[in-house]
Amino acid sequence: MIPWLDPHSTEFPPISEAVDDPNGLLAAGGDLSPARLITAYSRGIFPWFNPGEPILWWSPDPRCTLKPEKIHISRSLRKAIRKTTFDITFDRAFDEVIQACAAPRAYSEDTWISPEMQQAYKDLHTQGFAHSVELWQDGELCGGLYGIAMGRLFFGESMFSRRTNASKIAFTCFSRQLAKWGYALIDCQIENEHLTSLGAENIPRQRFQQYLNEYLAEQPDHSWHFDIDIDDVV
Template identity: 55%
Template structure:
């Protein structure tokens, strides 16, 4: 197998199954971050990840990290934390601020450069990319962003400037997304943080099959409208005698 160099005249991608095993998932190089190319990539389970100033690299790893919204793990300590109602959580209130904050995460390096931020902000303005914001008063203290594909959400990055902010962002989003018909969140590559929250690996071929099925589904109206999102999962009602 070899890395495919993308043509500037076409937004076509090679099959994800042609990706390298080492480094895991590297599929293609080059191209650009125009909306048409980015959307063509996400439709095939491919995403960009590269260092600013270098050629764009496109990936489709095997296995693929995913989270089923109803499998989000809420620890006892997080439940206790939420009782104090420390945050206000919103959807699509400040995408630009969220992606800028994600770019400043020390553990993420500098891969979310200005070119990436401009590209995803354009997708947001077109209605494809979305953000969750966590506020403490008027201060933005956490959040996440990603790209919608029907009933599947392709998570790109999250950040936290205070304890539990990113956990609460993801928890609130899982509940909101599922309540509108969302069924799967793409976490790309499993890490310790997302694994603790309930993400797990599945084979790439299974992910691609799920993607093909879920991207055809339409969410209930109003899912992506700017709104306040409940900060905690709704507990099931107690049984009555």
């Protein structure tokens, strides 16, 4: 049995107590308050649950991650970046990005990014923790992603595309920017084909914890503005 969180405390069980099946399930209950979410991410824990379920908290082993400087750009993606006219912005349309990420996908009508979850990350955005990346073409928002920045770590949450390769281009440009800012790691949470095609790989949870211990306390000095020439991305 997994423990239920104390509604009056933001503490979590040690991540070593997460179960193996399903991989990484640690606890249930609590809320999505900014204080609890910040505590969770700082411990290597994230919420993931379907609408109608209790809030579930996870810390899988292994953990899917990507070093920003190790972003893999395939020949086809490199060609797409060079041929596509687009603009990259940060935090210009956070609400639109998270709503787009929550929209049903072609392969599923379900979404785990409920209105409650959306509001929680909007609150974190207001407090300066959550950030969005937008890719624009002809003034239209065509792709992007959002997540949490703490120290020199970025915890990715979700991405979306409305045109071919839009999310991959946005993620690639963002990775280049994070590398320039000196970020150590992007947390991708759980491995999937889309992420591995961009260079993400699994590392042991203990190694991920070492990144948290080493880089969370560092405070990078930068504004959230994309300042890399597109030619330098590829």
